[in-house]
Amino acid sequence: MQLLNQDLNQKIQEIEDQHSSGVYAKKPIALVRGKGTRVWDANGREYLDCSTGMGVALLGHSNEYVVRAITEQAQKLLTCPDGHFYNDARAGLIEKLMEVAPKSLNRIFLCNTGTEAVEAALKFARAFTGKPGIIATMRSFHGRTLGALSVTWNPKYREPFEPLLPKTSFVPYGNLEKLEAAITDETAAIILEPVQGESGVHVPPPGYLSAVRKLCSDKGILLILDEIQTGFGRTGKFFACEHSSIEPDIMCISKAMGGGVPIGAILTRDEIQLDKAQHGSTFGGNPLACAAARAAITYIQEKNLLSKARENGAYFLEKLKTFEGKGPVREARGLGLMLGLELKEKSAPYLMKLIDHGILALSAGPTVIRFLPPLEITRGEIDQVIQALQPVLNS
Ligand SMILES: Cc1ncc(COP(=O)(O)O)c(C=O)c1O
Incomplete structure (x- = not known):
């Protein structure tokens, strides 16, 4: 596949959309690389990933232990x-x-x-x-x-x-x-x-x-x-x-x-x-x-990730709770790093606005923004999500 187009995101989307079965409603970006809590699109734009491939990249993208293990196994x-x-x-x-x-x-x-x-x-x-x-x-x-x-x-x-x-x-x-x-x-x-x-x-x-x-x-x-x-x-x-x-x-x-x-x-x-x-x-x-x-x-x-999930999850939830009852937000809830922010209206437009702020999150049901970040998300990164949510929820 030759992708010499200036906007690689768009070119990749065109190829997929032309032949897709149509069952998926995708976000308009093509992700081509990931490391830890971050992913990058085909045009080099960086995102903080709280969607983790629907909860898969719990240990971060291209986790070093996993990459080493599959590289060695592939040769065997x-x-x-x-x-x-x-x-x-x-x-x-x-x-x-x-x-x-x-x-x-x-x-x-x-x-x-x-x-x-x-x-x-x-x-x-x-x-x-x-x-x-x-x-x-x-x-x-x-x-x-x-x-x-x-x-x-x-x-x-x-x-x-x-x-x-x-x-x-x-x-x-x-x-x-x-x-x-x-x-x-x-x-x-x-x-x-x-x-x-x-x-x-x-x-x-x-x-x-x-x-x-x-x-x-x-x-x-x-x-x-x-x-x-x-x-x-x-x-x-x-x-x-x-x-x-x-x-x-x-x-x-x-x-x-x-x-x-x-x-x-x-x-x-x-x-x-x-x-x-x-x-x-x-x-x-x-x-x-x-x-x-x-x-x-x-x-x-x-890496003792269970305690990280508990501590960072509690911190993230506490921050999300500050939005409760304000603007479109009804409730924040969750356990560990499985978190949801329930809105009084559809969450899809808010997810798109979060993408504009460099944050990937998921929907859950029609009205919930779901966060499934890697367990090693830092407090600074959680603050980054909260800072992005402020203008998004007020817009
Ligand atoms: C609780 C639960 N069960 C089952 C599934 C289905 O998993 P898969 O998409 O790998 O078939 C999912 C996927 O989101 C899930 O969250």
């Missing part, structure tokens, strides 16, 4: 199917993951994306219990493939593809009574996010997750926690379920897991297993992604 072995052979990079990741995973989750199925992890969770839950029913929560987001979509709330995403999985139902997030009432003899599992991300950064009421855990144990149904967005330190603990001192029966992980390289997985309790060949993946557990994920976990451990 790129492909080795989990379904056929054992592999040292995969074993290395599994060992590392077991250091940080909830203690009761000692089995793993490796895949490539978040939605695949949710698909696996649903299949394992259904096969293990012999029951078809799954209860999900209103405002949930679990992915776009047909199984994950069946437990995703937003009717705009779901309805064009119905009929989806039968025997799925939705209950209000945070409401234990409604959840209990929805359980039937056919219920295999409940799936929920420990903090709802995509629908607007909703932190559950205190005690909710531990009450759900108890309810599942009492009723003999499985608890599936979707930690795809909350995992790997995003909320200030390695996994968000640790804030409630609970362990699920199945946990879905992905996004930040590979430090930028696609990987996903489910972790399950020892007895939750399928028969041979009941599930599988060509790329799942490939050495390149496993080497990246092992390096990512090592980096989080060695």
Whole structure:
């Protein structure tokens, strides 16, 4: 591809738009480079990245540990199917993951994306219990493939593809009574996010997750926690379920897991297993992604990133709270470095204005500006975001 045009951003956009399937509404910049908390567009303009590829670049862009690990692994072995052979990079990741995973989750199925992890969770839950029913929560987001979509709330995403999985139902997030009432003899599992991300950064009421855990144990149904967005330190603990001192029966992980390289997985309790060949993946557990994920976990451990997420998250939230009730702002909320600023109106125009100020953030639901910065964002950089928000919110 020859890009001799003066405005490289525009040229790249034209090529993508000409052939795109049309499912994405992208921001009008082409990102070509990243380092730490910063990314650069094709014209050399720098941005502070609080969007991190939808929460993926939690350890910063082109993280040194991850880059070294994948460079070394690429020279050794790129492909080795989990379904056929054992592999040292995969074993290395599994060992590392077991250091940080909830203690009761000692089995793993490796895949490539978040939605695949949710698909696996649903299949394992259904096969293990012999029951078809799954209860999900209103405002949930679990992915776009047909199984994950069946437990995703937003009717705009779901309805064009119905009929989806039968025997799925939705209950209000945070409401234990409604959840209990929805359980039937056919219920295999409940799936929920420990903090709802995509629908607007909703932190559950205190005690909710531990009450759900108890309810599942009492009723003999499985608890599936979707930690795809909350995992790997995003909320200030390695996994968000640790804030409630609970362990699920199945946990879905992905996004930040590979430090930028696609990987996903489910972790399950020892007895939750399928028969041979009941599930599988060509790329799942490939050495390149496993080497990246092992390096990512090592980096989080060695750099003590969990306390950084807690401290910087508290600082960021405190600053965001100063906007509450002013101008278009309704509320600031979040946990660790998973933060949302709810507006009284649509957030999309504000996100565009933030780009003009050199800040990348995300929407969450129609009215929330979501910040998912790298865990190593500094206080100075948080101040930079707050300074940019002032004119943006007042404009
Ligand atoms: C909680 C949650 N689950 C599942 C997914 C789907 O992940 P992916 O886009 O990798 O399929 C996402 C993606 O945003 C998510 O936030």
